[in-house]
Amino acid sequence: MxxxxxxxxxxxxxxxxxxxxxxxxxxxxxxxxxxxLYYLLPLYVMVVTSLKGMPEIRLGNVFAPPLExxxxxxxxxxxxxxTGLTCEGLSSGFWNSVQILIPSVVVSxxxxxxxxxxxANWKFRGSEMFFTILLFGAFIPYQVMxxxxxxxxxxxxxxxxxxxxxxxHTIFGMPILTLLFRNYFASLPxxxxxAARVDGAGFWGIFFKVMMPMSLPIFVVAIIxxxxxxxxxxxxxxxxxxxxxxxxxxxxxxxxxxxxxVKEYNVNMAATILTGLVPLVVYFVSGKxxxxxxxxxxxxx
Amino acid sequence: MPSIEVKNLxxxxxxxxxxxxxxxxxxxxxxxxxxxxxxxxxxxxxNCLAGLLDVSDGQVWIKGRNVTWEEPKDRGIGMVFxxxxxxxxxxxxxxxxxxxxxxxxxxxxxxxxIARAAEILQIEPLLDRKPGALSGGQRQRVxxxxxxxxxxxxxxxxxxxxxxxxxxxxxxxxxxKRLHQKLxxxxxxxxxxxxxxxxxxxxxxxxxGGIIQQLDNPKTIYNKPAxxxxxxxxxxxxxxxxxxxxxxxxxxIGDLHVPLAGYxxxxxxxxxxxxxxxxxxxxxxxxxxxxxxAIVDIDEPMGSDSLLWLTMAGQQIxxxxxxxxxxxxGQAVGLRFDIAKSSVFDxxxxxxx
Numbered sequence: 319m320x321x322x323x324x325x326x327x328x329x330x331x332x333x334x335x336x337x338x339x340x341x342x343x344x345x346x347x348x349x350x351x352x353x354x355l356y357y358l359l360p361l362y363v364m365v366v367t368s369l370k371g372m373p374e375i376r377l378g379n380v381f382a383p384p385l386e387x388x389x390x391x392x393x394x395x396x397x398x399x400x401t402g403l404t405c406e407g408l409s410s411g412f413w414n415s416v417q418i419l420i421p422s423v424v425v426s427x428x429x430x431x432x433x434x435x436x437x438a439n440w441k442f443r444g445s446e447m448f449f450t451i452l453l454f455g456a457f458i459p460y461q462v463m464x465x466x467x468x469x470x471x472x473x474x475x476x477x478x479x480x481x482x483x484x485x486x487h488t489i490f491g492m493p494i495l496t497l498l499f500r501n502y503f504a505s506l507p508x509x510x511x512x513a514a515r516v517d518g519a520g521f522w523g524i525f526f527k528v529m530m531p532m533s534l535p536i537f538v539v540a541i542i543x544x545x546x547x548x549x550x551x552x553x554x555x556x557x558x559x560x561x562x563x564x565x566x567x568x569x570x571x572x573x574x575x576x577x578x579x580v581k582e583y584n585v586n587m588a589a590t591i592l593t594g595l596v597p598l599v600v601y602f603v604s605g606k607x608x609x610x611x612x613x614x615x616x617x618x619x
Numbered sequence: 620m621p622s623i624e625v626k627n628l629x630x631x632x633x634x635x636x637x638x639x640x641x642x643x644x645x646x647x648x649x650x651x652x653x654x655x656x657x658x659x660x661x662x663x664x665x666n667c668l669a670g671l672l673d674v675s676d677g678q679v680w681i682k683g684r685n686v687t688w689e690e691p692k693d694r695g696i697g698m699v700f701x702x703x704x705x706x707x708x709x710x711x712x713x714x715x716x717x718x719x720x721x722x723x724x725x726x727x728x729x730x731x732x733i734a735r736a737a738e739i740l741q742i743e744p745l746l747d748r749k750p751g752a753l754s755g756g757q758r759q760r761v762x763x764x765x766x767x768x769x770x771x772x773x774x775x776x777x778x779x780x781x782x783x784x785x786x787x788x789x790x791x792x793x794x795x796k797r798l799h800q801k802l803x804x805x806x807x808x809x810x811x812x813x814x815x816x817x818x819x820x821x822x823x824x825x826x827x828g829g830i831i832q833q834l835d836n837p838k839t840i841y842n843k844p845a846x847x848x849x850x851x852x853x854x855x856x857x858x859x860x861x862x863x864x865x866x867x868x869x870x871x872i873g874d875l876h877v878p879l880a881g882y883x884x885x886x887x888x889x890x891x892x893x894x895x896x897x898x899x900x901x902x903x904x905x906x907x908x909x910x911x912x913a914i915v916d917i918d919e920p921m922g923s924d925s926l927l928w929l930t931m932a933g934q935q936i937x938x939x940x941x942x943x944x945x946x947x948x949g950q951a952v953g954l955r956f957d958i959a960k961s962s963v964f965d966x967x968x969x970x971x972x
Contacts (some may be wrong), residue, residue: 517690517718
């Protein structure tokens with residue numbers, strides 16, 4: 319052993335050793351991997367199938383990767399698959415869904431946020447009663463209301479129109495969204511609201527200048543809820559939209575469940591993925607925004 | 620003309636009376652402290668003055684104007700909150716100018732007011748920071764600044780120092796006092812901290828259960844508490860309360876006769892059940908045989924002075940003594956009360972006699 323310079327450590331060096339393959343880690347990662355596989359496998363089958371031609375699918379190797387990659391099914395699903403009487407693919411349904419989605423999300427969140435703000439901060443006589451009644455709406459099964467709404471929309475002249483469907487989505491989103499916003503605004507420090515009142519801000523001034531800038535997280539949550547909910551809606555779309563306005567989900571159903579001709583599994587898979595893309599994108603994009611929103615709101619009042 | 624007049628003010632939430640027919644007049648430039656335990660209605664009263672709560676009955680007048688039903692912004696008040704209540708997304712400058720912009724003041728006017736407030740409160744270097752980047756003391760300064768820029772005659776403070784640590788609290792306490800001496804505007808200050816009340820106030824209103832127990836200057840509140848509640852609430856350590864019965868020329872406590880010669884108050888009737896209240900600093904401890912006999916229980920040195928806990932006639936009593944004098948537990952001593960600074964309360968009515 320050679321001589322050591324003064325001050326040199328003689329003990330063990332380097333980072334603290336960690337056991338990678340402990341029983342705990344194996345259990346943990348094992349479970350996670352199994353769970354991930356369980357959810358990813360169907361997606362894998364869908365993607366793989368959508369890239370195969372029909373002859374290859376008939377061979378029956380569900381899990382095998384495509385021998386010859388083809389995007390034909392995707393193109394067909396988008397632009398020429400038959401959805402009932404017409405054969406224009408999902409594209410028209412996509413644009414219908416967009417036209418339903420944007421006004422429904424914007425209008426419902428705009429109204430619900432003001433509702434929640436008023437119920438949390440500007441309590442009036444009977445506001446609690448009003449809130450209870452509104453909340454009760456969240457627990458009434460949809461089926462009960464389908465036919466009455468058909469009649470109401472017919473009387474309003476909105477049946478079988480985009481406007482009617484937007485109205486229905488807005489109303490059905492109201493209870494849960496109002497609850498969400500009310501609870502969020504009620505959780506903001508009350509003194510902030512009081513300070514703004516002393517500072518001379520009115521109902522709208524406080525809402526737009528004080529409350530809204532602090533509420534990004536809850537707006538993001540509301541947008542996620544509404545976008546996914548409305549995009550995935552099938553029932554209201556099939557009942558209230560009218561054939562010319564069928565949203566994407568309804569058209570997907572028409573493609574997949576068509577009884578005539580051969581079952582084109584690859585087209586069906588492609589169409590399904592296309593339809594699910596919007597909620598998927600929303601989750602991926604908003605996940606980041608959500609975290610940032612929470613961080614922005616983390617300043618103590 | 621009084622700056623604030625509260626006339627017969629009542630407020631009830633459902634069946635609960637939070638405020639009961641309050642009457643207060645606050646003079647121009649006066650520093651009034653509302654003091655009481657939590658739930659006594661002091662913050663509620665302040666919110667009524669600010670117009671943040673609708674009253675059930677009665678009136679609020681500010682500067683000779685009935686403002687009972689006016690909006691907070693029209694009352695000519697500025698308010699400082701316990702949690703600072705700064706708008707987190709705005710810079711300090713934005714926080715200060717928010718109210719002025721709502722009042723549609725000119726740009727130059729807003730700038731000059733902010734500059735003045737920032738100078739008084741020494742927050743000039745902080746103007747472009749967000750509240751999140753400030754310490755607690757700095758935030759509370761900004762909150763005071765927000766009231767200051769409004770250029771109003773009446774300041775309302777709702778427990779402004781309760782969220783700060785002890786050291787900062789005493790610093791800002793002095794600063795608020797300095798601010799009051801400089802600006803000379805009317806201030807109403809809510810606190811549950813008796814030290815803040817005693818140090819800051821021109822007058823203190825001690826409240827309990829929505830009723831004012833006593834409204835007077837700090838000295839009178841301290842030396843002549845109106846009733847048992849005020850006596851027990853003010854003073855730390857608390858006033859010693861000795862139960863006894865009125866006797867010829869004094870009070871009979873157990874088998875001891877305490878003469879009341881020189882008592883600054885009414886006449887104690889013979890046989891009347893009373894409580895003799897003595898503050899720790901108004902008792903003198905002497906050798907055994909000189910004065911009322913008592914036994915030392917605990918000696919608590921506190922640095923600048925010591926607190927002595929004794930048993931006298933079976934009842935506990937605390938005495939503040941110099942830091943140099945030492946006593947041992949079990950030691951027999953003699954006590955002499957400063958009767959002129961003591962209080963006698965009727966047990967039944969709890970009022971001072």
